[in-house]
């Protein structure tokens with residue numbers, strides 16, 4: 001029992017990973033750049049043995065800069081065993097899957113998964129003899145009926161990319177545990193602050209740190225946090241893949257992490273206000289925001305999540321490609337660009353493709369990342385862009 005057991009997530013964000021021997025008294029853990037590590041003698045060189053965890057050995061095994069961020073992310077997931085960092089979110093997904101799957105295995109992948117994850121299943125995994133079966137994001141306990149003899153892993157993403165369905169993670173985890181299947185989740189949208197995935201029984205929790213951890217749209221990074229019994233394999237696989245996140249990037253990641261809690265609360269409130277405002281507009285059909293009752297799986301959100309973040313989507317009624325483009329182009333305060341989780345608002349066209357069947361949304365979908373601007377300014381901007389949309393739609 002330490003004095004810090006039971007502290008809140010905000011406090012943890014400030015204190016996590018800042019070991020005195022790594023920071024040397026500097027508040028934000030400094031940048032330790034290294035390839036070669038020098039030893040005093042051959043005996044000293046041999047002394048690490050096989051175990052290089054938190055020991056300077058060779059640059060690829062990390063320095064205190066990487067260890068401080070990895071440890072901080074572990075501390076944010078109650079019950080977690082350890083975290084490995086990667087050069088992008090997609091690299092983190094690849095390493096997590098390869099730490100679990102072997103040729104001949106089957107992966108169950110949610111049909112609302114991030115497109116590059118689907119591409120990895122079709123490409124890399126298929127090439128190595130791993131098959132993928134897509135499942136409906138609202139399958140819940142019904143996942144048990146999809147688990148076969150070759151099923152080795154289930155990769156969830158909740159809410160789903162572009163369409164924001166919230167999955168019944170506890171039901172899926174229970175079914176997987178009963179059959180000895182490993183569970184993974186892409187937890188980028190909620191972060192461990194709004195959904196502590198390891199505490200919910202998930203084995204491997206993946207973040208595109210590029211988004212909310214970094215928070216300033218200037219670094220690519222990913223992480224995988226492992227639950228009990230899963231870290232050694234993850235670390236070994238990541239070493240075998242030659243994975244290492246750059247110390248300078250990790251330093252920026254640590255810096256971003258300290259403010260993630262206050263940023264998320266602002267993203268949450270502003271995005272909710274804008275989602276509700278859009279919901280009341282005639283030009284707008286379904287608003288796909290997990291905290292709104294109309295979002296598929298909303299009851300799972302209410303039961304399992306501690307908050308909502310700044311990313312959601314909505315349907316522009318009867319919009320085609322041209323009128324949707326007219327709306328997005330007319331926005332002044334929203335950037336047009338991929339990614340999200342930074343301090344700036346973004347708008348992108350969203351065109352989900354689903355293996356289990358396409359759906360007619362009654363219009364075209366726009367995805368918003370709501371940044372840290374004043375909400376009233378963003379609403380005024382959207383209001384004038386909706387006028388441009390009405391003109392374009394005719």
Ligand SMILES: *Cc1c(COP(=O)(O)O)cnc(C)c1O
Pocket residue numbers: 088089090091114157161186188189208209210211220221222339
């Ligand atoms: C952006 C994103 C990723 C990939 O992260 P990168 O750092 O861009 O590789 C993975 N999952 C989700 C849900 C994302 O939004």
